[in-house]
Amino acid sequence: MPFAERPLEETNPRTANFRSFSRVQTPTAGRTLARWLGGLGVIILLAGFLPWTQNIRSNGQLTTLRPQDRPQTVPSTIAGRIERWHVREGQQVKRGDTLVSIVEIKDKYFDPQLLQRTREQLAAKIASLEENRGKTVALGNQQDALRSGLRVSLDKARNKVTQTRLKLNSDQAELRAAENDFNIARQQLARQEALYQQGLKSLTELEQRRLKFQESTAKRQSAENKLGASQQELTNAQLELSSLQAEYQDKLAKSESDRRSATAYQFDTEGQIAKMRNELANLSIRSGYYQITAPQDGYVVRALKEGLGEIVKEGEPIVSVMPNAPALAAELYVKPMDIPLLSVGRKVRLQFDGWPALVFSGWPGTSFGTFGGQVAVIDNIDSQGQYRILVTPDPDLEPWPKPLRVGSGVYGWALLDNVPIWYELWRQLNGFPPNFVGAPGEGKGGKAAKKADKGATASEEEEEKK
Incomplete structure (x- = not known):
C-alpha cells in the first residue's frame, strides 16, 4: 500500500525538491513507546523516594515466655510399678489430680506397717x-x-x-x-x-x-x-x-x-x-509419691509408659503435660550482624503458620494477616551461630489468634528506621547493614526523660548531703 503523502504544511522546504521524502511517513508507535518508557522511568524515579521501613527478617517457632508454661514431662520421684492409670491422652487435668498410681518394688519398704x-x-x-x-x-x-x-x-x-x-x-x-x-x-x-x-x-x-x-x-x-x-x-x-x-x-x-x-x-x-x-x-x-499428680492445670499430651505392671525408675518420665493457657512468645533467631540493631521493646511484625496473610515487609501498615509484637528477651550468647530473641504480644495492638499452639512456625521482621526505597536498594546491593537506631523511647522525649532523671538524682544526692 503506498504511503500517504505528507500534508503541505509539514513539508520541509529543504526536502521539497526530493520526491522520496514526500513519499516517506514517520511511524507513531516509536513515539508512543518512548512516551511510555519515559513515564515509567519517571514513576520509578519518584517511587525511589517513597518511604521504606527497614527490617530484620527471621523465623522460628512459638514457645512460652515463662518456663513453667512450656510442655513438661512428669517423672516418677521413686522407683515403682505402675498399678493404675487415672487419665487418658488429651484429657484436661487440674493441679493435684492423680495421673498414675504406683506401688513399691524395693523390699525395704514392703512392710505395710x-x-x-x-x-x-x-x-x-x-x-x-x-x-x-x-x-x-x-x-x-x-x-x-x-x-x-x-x-x-x-x-x-x-x-x-x-x-x-x-x-x-x-x-x-x-x-x-x-x-x-x-x-x-x-x-x-x-x-x-x-x-x-x-x-x-x-x-x-x-x-x-x-x-x-x-x-x-x-x-x-x-x-x-x-x-x-x-x-x-x-x-x-x-x-x-x-x-x-x-x-x-x-x-x-x-x-x-x-x-x-x-x-x-x-x-x-x-x-x-x-x-x-x-x-x-x-x-x-x-x-x-505413690500417687503421681499433675503439677499444674493443663492437658495430658502423651503417655510415655504404657500398660499396667510396668517398672519405672527413679526420675523416669511417665507422662507429658501441656500447661493450660500459656503466655505465648515467638522464639526467633537473628544473625549476629543484626543483633546490635535490636533492643528490648523493639516493635516486630509476625506471620504465623496456617494463618492467611499478605505481607509487604517494607510497608507494615499495608500488610494483611500479620500481628504485632515487641522484643522481650535477647540472649547474651549465640545458639549455633545465631542469637535467640523472644517476642511477646504488643499490648497496644490486636491480640494474637487463640488457636495458636506451642511449636508452630512463625516468621517475623523487626521494624527499624524509615528510609527511601533507592537507599534500601543501594544498601542491599552493597551488602550494608540497616541503619542503627536507638532503643524505643530514646528520641527527644527519651533524652528529656534522661535529663529529668539526672536532675532528680542530683537533687536527691544534695538532700542526702544536707
Whole structure:
C-alpha cells in the first residue's frame, strides 16, 4: 500500500525538491513507546523516594515466655510399678489430680506397717533418752554431794593442821625455855666448879649443881623430843589434808567420767532420734509419691509408659503435660550482624503458620494477616551461630489468634528506621547493614526523660548531703 503523502504544511522546504521524502511517513508507535518508557522511568524515579521501613527478617517457632508454661514431662520421684492409670491422652487435668498410681518394688519398704513401727522405735528411743537424762541429773547431784563433803573434810583437816601448828609453836617456846634453863644451869655449874677448886664451895653444893644441870639437860631433851613429835604430827596433818583432797578428786573425776559418758550417750541418742525422725519424715513423704499428680492445670499430651505392671525408675518420665493457657512468645533467631540493631521493646511484625496473610515487609501498615509484637528477651550468647530473641504480644495492638499452639512456625521482621526505597536498594546491593537506631523511647522525649532523671538524682544526692 503506498504511503500517504505528507500534508503541505509539514513539508520541509529543504526536502521539497526530493520526491522520496514526500513519499516517506514517520511511524507513531516509536513515539508512543518512548512516551511510555519515559513515564515509567519517571514513576520509578519518584517511587525511589517513597518511604521504606527497614527490617530484620527471621523465623522460628512459638514457645512460652515463662518456663513453667512450656510442655513438661512428669517423672516418677521413686522407683515403682505402675498399678493404675487415672487419665487418658488429651484429657484436661487440674493441679493435684492423680495421673498414675504406683506401688513399691524395693523390699525395704514392703512392710505395710512400716510407718507405725518406725514411730514405735522413735518413741522407745525418746524414752531411753529421758532415762539417760535422769541418770545425768543424778550424777550431777552426786558430784554436788562429793564437793560438799570435800569442803567439810578439808575444813576439818585444815583445822587440825592449824591446831598442830599452834602446838608446834608452844613446843618451840617450851624448848627455848628449856634451852635457857640449860644454859643457866651450865653457867652455874661452871662457876660452882671454879669456887670448889678455890675451896669456897663444898662438894655437896657442887653435886647439887651437877644434879640441877642434869635435870635441865633432861628437860631440854624432852622439849626437843616433844617439838619433833609436834613437827611430825604437823607433817602428818598436812599429808592427810593432801591425801584427802586427792581422794575426793579421784571420786569427783570418776563421777565426772560417768556423767560425761551419760552425756555422750545422750547426745548419741539424740542423734539417733534425729535420724529416726528424718527417716520417719522421708517415709511419710515417700508414701505421698505413690500417687503421681499433675503439677499444674493443663492437658495430658502423651503417655510415655504404657500398660499396667510396668517398672519405672527413679526420675523416669511417665507422662507429658501441656500447661493450660500459656503466655505465648515467638522464639526467633537473628544473625549476629543484626543483633546490635535490636533492643528490648523493639516493635516486630509476625506471620504465623496456617494463618492467611499478605505481607509487604517494607510497608507494615499495608500488610494483611500479620500481628504485632515487641522484643522481650535477647540472649547474651549465640545458639549455633545465631542469637535467640523472644517476642511477646504488643499490648497496644490486636491480640494474637487463640488457636495458636506451642511449636508452630512463625516468621517475623523487626521494624527499624524509615528510609527511601533507592537507599534500601543501594544498601542491599552493597551488602550494608540497616541503619542503627536507638532503643524505643530514646528520641527527644527519651533524652528529656534522661535529663529529668539526672536532675532528680542530683537533687536527691544534695538532700542526702544536707
